[in-house]
Each structure stands twice: as structure tokens, then as C-alpha cells.
Amino acid sequence: MSGLVLKLGPKERVLINGAVVENGDRRSRLSIVTPDANILRLRDAIHPDEATTPVRRVCYAAQLVLSGDADPADARLPLLRHIEELSQVLTDPDSHARLTAATQAILDGQFYQCLKSLRALLPREERLLAHRAS
Numbered sequence: 001m002s003g004l005v006l007k008l009g010p011k012e013r014v015l016i017n018g019a020v021v022e023n024g025d026r027r028s029r030l031s032i033v034t035p036d037a038n039i040l041r042l043r044d045a046i047h048p049d050e051a052t053t054p055v056r057r058v059c060y061a062a063q064l065v066l067s068g069d070a071d072p073a074d075a076r077l078p079l080l081r082h083i084e085e086l087s088q089v090l091t092d093p094d095s096h097a098r099l100t101a102a103t104q105a106i107l108d109g110q111f112y113q114c115l116k117s118l119r120a121l122l123p124r125e126e127r128l129l130a131h132r133a134s
Helices: 054-067 072-089 093-107 111-119 122-133
Strands: 004-008 013-016 019-022 028-032 039-041
Touching: 004 039, 039 054, 039 111, 054 072, 054 111, 054 122, 072 093, 072 111, 093 111
Parallel strands: none
Antiparallel strands: 004 028, 013 019, 013 039
16 A cells, blocks of 8 residues: 555644644654545645745645645646746756656646655755845
8 A cells, every 4th residue: 555654743734635634642644545635734834925935936836736725727837837937047956856856746746746846945945045145
């Protein structure tokens, strides 16, 4: 049996197909066996006011699909365009690999995997913006 295994801390919340689920008082593990379930850890969620950089905006757009606030079919093309724009700026091999993985995930309808690939770029973007500001 394959699928996603969520390890949740006490009182941690997760959004599963639009429903907020809160863990109890102890650490636990949930096995998500439905292949197309939309999962979002609320501790990882980007608030609309925090979507202030290019990578954060693309992450937020993918997050909207996972939360059920955006239709996957409507979000697909804009997400692909934004990832293409990011690929024009983030040209190092690791960023290219993550953007390629995000693109493939969208093409496969796997928005969680897309978000996971994009979130890995956030520290890099932060360093680049900090370097640019100095």
C-alpha cells in the first residue's frame, strides 16, 4: 500500500479535501491512501498577505487548489506560466530540477507535489532577495 503518511504533532491541523482535521493531544500518523486527495498542513500554509515574492505567489496559487478555493483546471495554465517565468530567473541546476518537478506535477494533476517542489525554492529566493537588498 502506497500513499502519503502524515506525521502530526499534538493539536496540529491539516486540511484534507477542504475539511480541517485537528490531531489530538498526542503525536500520530495518518496514512492517506486516496491517490488524489488534496492535503495541506496548516502550519505550512501561506497567508494571502505573505504572498509577496514571486515564488511565494506561485506557492500560494498552488495552495489555493489544495484548499479547494481554486479549480485545478482553471489554475493549471496560470501556474505553468508562472513556473516558466521563475525558470527564466532561477537558472541554477537545482532550481531548474525543482521547477521541472513542479511543472510535471501540475501536468500530472499532483498539486501537493507541485507545492512541495516550489516550497523548496523559498529559502533560495529569500537569500537572493536579501543579497539584492544589500
